Every structure is written in C-alpha cells, then in structure tokens.
Amino acid sequence: MNAPNNTTLPKRLRTWWASPPRSGMRRLIAPPVYRRARAFGFACFAGGSVQAAAGIICVSYSAHGWAAFFLALAALNFAGGCWYLTIARSAAARA
Secondary structure, three states: OOOOOOOOHHHHHHHHHHOOOOOHHHHHOOHHHHHOHHHHHHHHHHHHHHHHHHHHHHHHOOOHHHHHHHHHHHHHHHHHHHHHHHHHHHOOOOO
8 A cells, every 4th residue: 555645734834823814023923822812911911920029029138130030031021911912902803
C-alpha cells in the first residue's frame, strides 16, 4: 500500500492562526487571546496589581532590587492589559 503523504499541518496551522482575520500589530496576539481580549486585559491588570503590591512590600523592607523587578513587571502587565482592552474596544461588534 503506497499512499501519498498528504500532510496538511502547515495549511491547518496557517488557517488557525489567520482566524479571525486580523491586521497590523494584532497579528502578534495568539488567536485564543485575541478572541477573549477583554478577559485577558483584565487578567493582566489583576496580575499587575499583585506584582505592584509585591514591589511596594519589597520597598517597605528595603529590598530595592526586588522592588524594581516587581514594579517593572507590573508596568509591563499594565501596558499589555491596556493594549488588550484597546483592541477589545476597537473590535467590531458581533451581530
């Protein structure tokens, strides 16, 4: 039995990554995250709040290196959350 090797993995992966259709910087976001951008935005804000609290606790114990680390991560999480919420707000309304 000599069956042809019809592998469709690259085609399926390409189709999966292209749905829903996106443009520009939105292509950097994985499709499952893009479909639930509002939920992931709020999750980023929650994580950033926990990291900011850890940074403030580190400042109170004079661990300034750790505080800078946690506060930098919090800032990145807040920026990512803002980006996700902006994308969720600008998405077309579902019919």
